[in-house]
Amino acid sequence: MSKITYPFLYKAVELAEYKSNILRSLLSLRWVEKRLESLPDDHLLVKVDAASCNPSDIAFLQGAYQVKKPVPAVPGFEASGIVVDIGAKVLNKTLVGKRVACFTQSDSYGTWAEYVVLKPSEILLHDQRFSVQQSAGFFVNPFTAYGLFELALEKQSKAIVVNAAGSVVASWLRAFAKQFGLHIIGIVRNRSTARLLSKKGWETVLVSSSDGFEEKLRDALAAYTPIIGFDAVGGEASGQLIRCLPDSSFLVVYGGLSAKAIGDIPPLRLIFGEHTIRGFNLNNWLKRASTEKIELAASMITEMLLENKDLVSIQAEVSAENLVEGLKKYLGNMSAGKILIRF
Numbered sequence: 001m002s003k004i005t006y007p008f009l010y011k012a013v014e015l016a017e018y019k020s021n022i023l024r025s026l027l028s029l030r031w032v033e034k035r036l037e038s039l040p041d042d043h044l045l046v047k048v049d050a051a052s053c054n055p056s057d058i059a060f061l062q063g064a065y066q067v068k069k070p071v072p073a074v075p076g077f078e079a080s081g082i083v084v085d086i087g088a089k090v091l092n093k094t095l096v097g098k099r100v101a102c103f104t105q106s107d108s109y110g111t112w113a114e115y116v117v118l119k120p121s122e123i124l125l126h127d128q129r130f131s132v133q134q135s136a137g138f139f140v141n142p143f144t145a146y147g148l149f150e151l152a153l154e155k156q157s158k159a160i161v162v163n164a165a166g167s168v169v170a171s172w173l174r175a176f177a178k179q180f181g182l183h184i185i186g187i188v189r190n191r192s193t194a195r196l197l198s199k200k201g202w203e204t205v206l207v208s209s210s211d212g213f214e215e216k217l218r219d220a221l222a223a224y225t226p227i228i229g230f231d232a233v234g235g236e237a238s239g240q241l242i243r244c245l246p247d248s249s250f251l252v253v254y255g256g257l258s259a260k261a262i263g264d265i266p267p268l269r270l271i272f273g274e275h276t277i278r279g280f281n282l283n284n285w286l287k288r289a290s291t292e293k294i295e296l297a298a299s300m301i302t303e304m305l306l307e308n309k310d311l312v313s314i315q316a317e318v319s320a321e322n323l324v325e326g327l328k329k330y331l332g333n334m335s336a337g338k339i340l341i342r343f
């Protein structure tokens, strides 16, 4: 029986309007009071403990993401929390009191709030041994890496190459590669990130801003012959990968961190190399995936998460009042780990 009485007041971060300048956007965030009138029959209510901040949240604040909610809007797509109430039509009546991972792109609610209203498909009930930190990062990045890595297995590639290798998605790709015996080549833009990854055990890391990078990339690709590349950057980085990958390779674009259109791809290289460029989006993957596939992915991810502490990478935890400072810290050094917003 729910102890929640409606309506009730709760607090949430609110974005008044989209601003392409990220600092202006951050400064316009407010910590406001909201009123929840009632819980729809087919939804559940989660008390948020910790919300993640991913590159998609940053692009969202800038109005540069695919998801654009009517403003004012509560940002945040991912979180960890406890289910505190369920609507009458929610089938699983045992959810109340359980810690769940949340992922929502709904117009009306966001995870940067004390409470979030979600559809059952927007939560994952995971191993209850997870810490808040493990739970908060359980949904988006590991499942993205799983979906991407599935493509590498499908193409029977012996190795993979990934840029923005200091990212959490890349660390999961590395974990999957290790599990399946594939070599991984990482590309980062800073030497300091390359050093960090080497310390974590990455064997092949290239720095895109270093002299002779493209030649080094060609050499590494010739040595390990990946026929699939994962591109989170876009802009010139995509062209660089296509120019260097062996013939009949696949480039999977899953992020646009450079905020630049994909370029520098010589048409003749594409034609005579018979390369394929495709996109990947987690939301679509989740919609296509069977329940069995999602369960299989979840159990594999759970095992890896419980075994490997390096897969949780958090540089700071901040309260909603200190959110702006936290976000600035994250933007100043994204490879150092996520920031978690605690409620």
Ligand SMILES: NC(=O)c1ccc[n+]([C@@H]2O[C@H](COP(=O)([O-])OP(=O)(O)OC[C@H]3O[C@@H](n4cnc5c(N)ncnc54)[C@H](OP(=O)(O)O)[C@@H]3O)[C@@H](O)[C@H]2O)c1
Residues within 6 Å of the ligand: 054, 055, 056, 140, 141, 144, 163, 164, 165, 166, 167, 168, 169, 170, 188, 189, 190, 193, 232, 233, 254, 255, 256, 257, 258, 259, 280, 281, 282, 283, 333, 334, 335, 336, 337, 338
């Ligand atoms: N398609 C999907 O469904 C999906 C789902 C989840 C994530 N993603 C994408 O996956 C990517 C990684 O996400 P994440 O949460 O794992 O990231 P993260 O852990 O927050 O790390 C971001 C990484 O990107 C690097 N980076 C930022 N801007 C860059 C640029 N212009 N050029 C090269 N590197 C840059 C950062 O390096 P520095 O330290 O050098 O800044 C950092 O290593 C993002 O593009 C995200 O949008 C896509």
